[in-house]
Amino acid sequence: MRWRGKRQSSNVEDRRGMSGGSGGGGAGLIIKLLPMLFRFLGFKGSAVAVLAIAAFSYFGGGLDGLGSLLGGAGMQSSMSPQKTKTVQQSAEEKELVKFVATVLADTEDSWHTIFKAQGKTYKEPRLVLFRGATQSACGQGQAAMGPFYCPADQKVYIDLSFYNDLKNRYKAPGDFAQAYVLAHEVGHHVQTLMGISGKVRKAKQGLSKIGANKLSVRQELQADCFAGIWAHHAKRSRDLLEQGDVEEALTAASAIGDDRLQQQAQGRITPDSFTHGSSAQRIQWFKTGLTEGSLASCNTF
Numbered sequence: 001m002r003w004r005g006k007r008q009s010s011n012v013e014d015r016r017g018m019s020g021g022s023g024g025g026g027a028g029l030i031i032k033l034l035p036m037l038f039r040f041l042g043f044k045g046s047a048v049a050v051l052a053i054a055a056f057s058y059f060g061g062g063l064d065g066l067g068s069l070l071g072g073a074g075m076q077s078s079m080s081p082q083k084t085k086t087v088q089q090s091a092e093e094k095e096l097v098k099f100v101a102t103v104l105a106d107t108e109d110s111w112h113t114i115f116k117a118q119g120k121t122y123k124e125p126r127l128v129l130f131r132g133a134t135q136s137a138c139g140q141g142q143a144a145m146g147p148f149y150c151p152a153d154q155k156v157y158i159d160l161s162f163y164n165d166l167k168n169r170y171k172a173p174g175d176f177a178q179a180y181v182l183a184h185e186v187g188h189h190v191q192t193l194m195g196i197s198g199k200v201r202k203a204k205q206g207l208s209k210i211g212a213n214k215l216s217v218r219q220e221l222q223a224d225c226f227a228g229i230w231a232h233h234a235k236r237s238r239d240l241l242e243q244g245d246v247e248e249a250l251t252a253a254s255a256i257g258d259d260r261l262q263q264q265a266q267g268r269i270t271p272d273s274f275t276h277g278s279s280a281q282r283i284q285w286f287k288t289g290l291t292e293g294s295l296a297s298c299n300t301f
Helices: 026-040 046-058 063-070 091-117 162-168 175-193 196-204 209-238 245-255 258-266 279-292
Strands: 012-014 126-129 133-136 139-142 148-150 155-158
Touching: 012 091, 091 126, 091 175, 091 209, 133 155, 148 175, 155 175, 162 175, 175 196, 175 209, 175 245, 196 209, 209 245, 209 279, 245 279
Parallel strands: 012 126, 126 155
Antiparallel strands: 133 139, 148 155
16 A cells, blocks of 8 residues: 555544553442432432432542433443553554554545535544553443444544454455455444444344344445445545555455354354355455445445
8 A cells, every 4th residue: 555655644542551441340330220220219300310429429439420320422431530651562553553544544535525525524533542442432342352433432443453363363464454444444434424323223123133133244244345435536536555455455355254254263154143244245345345436336235
């Protein structure tokens, strides 16, 4: 990829020097259950809030934790205060930070253009860098989960050590393979902005696990297609791609297909449990977005 010297996004939140995390021992669990108990005893409305605040103070809490106690959009405030340490990083990791910030900036350029052409405004996501574990509005994120997107706070989360796994464990080296992974998560953000993610969540209600998995696969494959759309515009508008880059992305898409991962992990393939799609499907839909470059071409539903 021809990424060096390009603009870097300012939407990067570096938590690699933070420690702490989710917090909450036995007392924390008790506190979270108190509002339900008060409602069960017949208290209503503001009385529940007052009693919860009093109980929270009694157990040694503070007002910063009330978001999760009383429900609603304040979920993130339930995190314990995190201590910031100086980030110790190798020259390779420092280069990776510049790389992901540059790729994120390029996805911003692409999606701003695409949304503007439709008379819409693109809202940029934030990229959170962390090590080991961190809190999101969707719960605690672990490095073992790999990169993920949280629609509740519209942030992409990544532990940069995943790229070592991508290269060594999944045998998918190369900077464009790394870019594809990030572009896929940004694709989920695009789905959120377009209302697709909300429709999928609603459609899953009442479905069997197999039915819900099928919808998840379609959503993931569309994110692959959206990653392909980004690659299309990065190549055509900014000449970002070099020879061999597309092959790197296809190798990565193949390496993290459900069938291949299941075969490696358990020695058998169970399609009904797929949540992201097979290797062939992931390759197909990334190539569709790359070739067509339009949202209309990515209707995996």
